[in-house]
Amino acid sequence: MYSLSDLAIQGKGSLEVTSNGKGIHTKDDLKVKNVALKINAYDDALRGNDSVKIESGDLELISRVGDGIKTSNSDDVSSNGN
Numbered sequence: 268m269y270s271l272s273d274l275a276i277q278g279k280g281s282l283e284v285t286s287n288g289k290g291i292h293t294k295d296d297l298k299v300k301n302v303a304l305k306i307n308a309y310d311d312a313l314r315g316n317d318s319v320k321i322e323s324g325d326l327e328l329i330s331r332v333g334d335g336i337k338t339s340n341s342d343d344v345s346s347n348g349n
Contacts, residue, residue, distance in 0.1 A: 270294065274315070277301055289314055289333070299324050311337045 268284060274293040276282065281303035284290045290308035291297065297315030300322040306312040310333035313319060313326075317340045328335040 268292070274298070275300070276304070281305070284308070286310075290328070290330075292316075296320070298322065299326070304328070308333065311335075314338070316340050 268291045269289075270293040272294065273296045274291070275298040276291070277298070277300035279301060283305045284307070286306075286308040288308065289310045290306035290312040292311065292314040294316050296318045297313060298320045299313070301324055303325040304313075305327045307329045309331050312328035312330045312333070312335050314334075314337045316338065319336050319338050321336075
């Protein structure tokens with residue numbers, strides 16, 4: 268899943284992504300809130316070039332050669348979870 272702008276994934280549902288590349292990638296900010304995510308990716312599972320913010324949710328992230336969570340334009344990775 269790829270977005271050229273900010274991407275928010277939220278809601279009381281679930282999303283499963285299987286990819287031979289990146290799992291979920293946005294060129295800007297990525298926000299995750301109150302959702303169950305299961306991502307199995309070859310490269311980075313979650314990537315927000317500008318930031319990654321995880322407010323809540325249940326995440327299972329598998330990356331074979333990349334990172335589980337990655338941001339490249341800043342050090343802005345935050346999580347309210349355990």
